Amino acid sequence: MRKDVLIAGFGGQGVLLAGNLLSYAAIDEGKNVSYFPAYGVEKRGGSATCTVVIADGAVGSPVVGQPSVLVVLNQASLERFGARVRPGGILIVNSSLVDVSALGRSDINVVPVAMNDIATDLGDPRMVNMVALGAYVALTDAVQLPSLVAALSQALPERNHRFIPANVKAIETGAEAAMAKKEA
């Protein structure tokens, strides 16, 4: 088993935290993982991406040219990476902010999830990354949902542990939303 995902958005959307959380969960499941971040010098804004590879055997390249799954949180990331998704792969897109109509790819499975709307409904738009991650895990089984929930205490600094219940809810809601789209 070797799974790779590129998560991309703008700085401040929690892309790196999402990648970290996924990696912690995979490590707790005994898998091999590489997490490779790339981001601008800005604290907010600019581009933020991370590539996570999860494997039973050797991870190999932490750099992925054609990800099997791309999660895009903003329009710029779709334009930059949309063409790169491996044929037959999955594009999970934050349809609250991103318009995929001009993408022109019929060879991949596009799953729109209104991540910002869902996160806002749950009380905080900043949980958009958790909604995205829930959707990713539901669609790919890269890790088990309970592993992701259990890893929150490792990925978040202690001062933010009080937000764990809300984040769990965001992960679960993202997962449900993605499954509903998949079945639709």
Added chain:
Amino acid sequence: MSKRLFVKGNEAAAMGAVEAGCRYYFGYPITPQSDIPEYLSRELPGLNGEFIQAESEIGAINMLLGASATGARAMTSSSSPGISLKQEGISYMAGAELPGVIINISRSGPGLGGIDASQSDYFQSVKGGGHGGYHIPVLAPNSVQEMYDLTMHAFDLADLYRTPVMLLGDSVIGQMKEALIANPRPVRELPAKGWAVRGKGGAEQRVVKSLFLGDGELEAHNWRLHAKYQVMKEKECISEEYETADARLIVTGFGSVSRIAHTAVTMARAEGMKVGLFRPVTLFPFPEQALAQAAARAGKVLVVELNTGQMVEDVRLSVGAAAQVAFYGRPPGAGSLPSPEELLEVIRKNYEGSAR
């Protein structure tokens, strides 16, 4: 088995240094290696050690020289332009035969260049970056685990051969996070530091220096250093091979690019091409013999580097006429990292030309 941690490459190197008994760090911050001083500034004071943010890289390397002269395990780290500034000190340490570990999480150059992953410091690292014709062992980790393990190994080599040792990585290796098993430092028999200057205390005077003015003294010193390098070449080469046994094409590269090549080789195998990967772990001493053997079996070697061609020269010297040598380089710059798919394409082209 101890717990699998999830840490950055830079942090793993700092953890390896602490586990190796390093208690003194001198450095000056620079991206993409500042996690190393950050970690050590937090940890060393509590371990009865000392962390000093020096006034400059030149200050830091000379503090390392001083600490090392007392026999203590000590290190510095920086990135390419900072490492250039340290070259004078490294030359003095090599001349005075002082141990010490220098980590270069390199940027791209020349000059101020950029912060992207690059391997343009190969020549500087392995060919004696400072003046005077010396060599130092250079280790090239390609994983977070190796950042930890090879840092510990670097301290042992430094003490074993009384030499500075360099760890050469880039932003991929330094910034990437992977699982780490923080194993205890391996037990290795090391020579006593009978040369260390710690205050005479009534004993015989000891002098640590790189100045040799006596008749024939410097020549003898140089021959002795040369002999030391020959022993390193004999005993300290490390390399790793993947799918090389029946390969008709050997891909070779070090550090970050070897990880990308590993996946490209796996993809090539899936297409039925007999391709293998040879990875030098020590860049000095260069694993000449192991590479020569693998290359002679295959008949062709493809060198992949994140520069316009440096290690390829050592590859050519190693394999001689026994194999054809091809080169694929990606000079530094944003977006310059090749993907496994791109390397696969390069492998395809080179494989067609090598089928016997």
